[in-house]
Amino acid sequence: MTPTPLHRNTLFYGDNLPILRDHIPDESVDLIYLDPPFNSNRSYNVLFKSESGNDPDSQIQAFDDTWHWGESAEAMYDELTHGQNQDVAGMISALRQFIHENQMMAYLVMMAARLIELHRVLKPTGSLYLHCDPTASHYLKVVLDTIFGVENFRNEIVWCYTRPSSPVKQFPRTHDDLFFYTKTDRHTFNRDDVRIPYDEETIARSNRNPGNKSVMGGKGTDRLNPLGKIPESWWPIPMLQGNSNERLGYPTQKPLALLERIIQASSNPGDIVLDPFSGCGTSIAAAQKLGRRWIGIDITHLAIEAHKRRLREHYTIEPGKDYDVIGEPEDLTSARQLARDDRYQFQWWALSLIKARPLGGSEGSKVGKKGSDKGIDGLIPFIDDASKKLKHVIVSVKSGHVNSPMLRDLHGVIDREVDAPIGVFITLEEPTSDMKKEAVSAGFYKSDLWQKQYPRLQILTIEQLLAGEEVKMPPQYGTFKKAEKVRFEDGTQSELGL
């Protein structure tokens, strides 16, 4: 299939495998970073347990199915073992012989199919960094060696950090692995762009032996590179702390510093960076900051919304205007389809239309636990008095049949909650006339600071939202500090030209 041309920085909602196949041309990307989900907190044994397919939580999570041994894993296995790449066929069937049919094997099959595509889209000068942890790293290296070639393995980078952990019979697991592979040996590597200060011991040693001349002829500390040293293959970069400004509340969010180092080392300004599991967009934010072009893909609307928020609030760039978003519903028919396919995805998408923050978890892996929220699905924060206390608009989203008792529940919540004076009811179906009357009966909320009145109970249909209608409320409060808008050195920056 001929890929659909991409014209500028793009965010895709959907499964990365068909997106890579349909949209990303051969040898078009300079750098790939991928951080696929893997629940290593589960008991290690569970990953290897033979699967009955009856795991009660297997349907809850948006992407979890992908990592269970079932029909799609079996079909993918068949595709890989009958594909053109004989090495991959041999490797994957050998793995199945001793791993058998379980979550680990499903994961490896799914990853192998994606890594083949990622290898295809990488330019001959390109690099790939696969972020994983010791749960599966040993198997993934075998898969990478087969697809990229052992000769193109560059580093196993250990990202080490500290976190509270006191296991009884083992050492704390406090590192992740990043496998760095290139397509050929003609890859970009900007070692001077990532140098870091020498440690004190190196400086002291150099001073103790002033007579030892360097190749460059310097003595003592002069022998050391004034730009610093190239980082070792272990990177002590702190994990994001709870109070970090960077933190978006996405549980698997990685630190910007980690991604900045990768992008600076293995790409140049204007190059294209692809993240097929982009989460809340850390690699995308780093690429934007460093003047690289980018493509992000994620299978949950929550993640896509996190990207949009981050890009809006840190770089003042907007979807549609400054970059494209592909795969989200654009009309009522596709919105209905999304609601039928997955009501949680529908809910997150609907919340994103009014820039509301979802309740009940902030990532696909967590939101399945939703349901304890008594019909409250999202919040929009605002401040409207001198005390600067945060208030909220409470949002309820319905993708199916709606009736007055549902709206009455929301009315009850805003009557009860002092700091949540406005309620918004989003519905795919048309509201009944009784519901409209109930909304009118709630009256108005008066904001002293903005000197304006807003209806306390508002009903918005998806059709109205798609037509551009907005919630009537005081200006929304942003949680992030605004970064300076990134200026691009050349005019081609925002064009992908694929």
Ligand SMILES: C[S@@+](CC[C@H](N)C(=O)[O-])C[C@H]1O[C@@H](n2cnc3c(N)ncnc32)[C@H](O)[C@@H]1O
């Ligand atoms: C570990 S998180 C990535 C976190 C990211 N590095 C960050 O810093 O925000 C993995 C992401 O992969 C997404 N995902 C899982 N399966 C996917 C698939 N088949 N296609 C695209 N995205 C997928 C999940 O929704 C999740 O957001």
